[in-house]
């Protein structure tokens with residue numbers, strides 16, 4: 235059920251409600267907690283997805299039968315752990331991170347979680363790394379969570395290298411409230427929305443940050 239207020243963008247979520255539902259539906263074990271705490275502990279920006287978004291990413295991969303997945307923007311490996319845990323035993327996640335310290339911290343967190351076989355942390359700038367990853371495609375899902383100025387380019391890469399039925403996911407799709415603004419970031423994210431709607435069956439899920447979901451039309 236929605237009402238005029240919620241349809242107009244009012245959110246009924248409060249910090250207390252958010253904590254309650256996260257604890258029930260997306261609880262942390264020791265490995266998720268370690269990865270979630272790592273950015274603050276290591277002096278990195280604490281800009282990882284929330285627990286509910288992490289679980290949502292994992293469930294979307296699970297229900298779509300994803301096996302080969304690319305993530306752009308690893309940070310400390312928190313979303314990577316959620317996603318990797320929802321892949322089948324022969325599944326693989328390539329997660330791309332340009333900051334060497336972030337990549338090292340993520341590698342340690344993934345190793346602690348027993349996921350080194352299932353996840354490859356690829357250190358480098360996303361657009362350059364994607365050229366190298368192409369040979370592993372076509373992919374079943376691409377999760378975009380790196381710099382916003384290249385969101386449109388990441389979406390175009392995904393449109394080309396996803397299988398029909400494959401998922402394009404992009405966090406921060408509201409561009410931190412600035413989506414309608416006059417910045418290069420906003421323009422790139424707006425283009426991602428427009429181009430995704432043209433090539434995918436798509437929706438922007440109104441999570442607190444906005445999560446774009448596209449299912450690639452085929453064949």
Ligand SMILES: C[S@@+](CC[C@H](N)C(=O)[O-])C[C@H]1O[C@@H](n2cnc3c(N)ncnc32)[C@H](O)[C@@H]1O
Pocket residue numbers: 281282283306307308309310311312313314330331332333336358359360361379380381
């Ligand atoms: C929002 S954080 C990723 C959070 C992570 N997906 C999670 O939820 O746990 C964005 C990361 O992308 C990295 N990054 C930003 N621009 C990048 C680029 N062009 N290529 C590769 N990594 C990039 C940053 O260093 C940062 O670690």
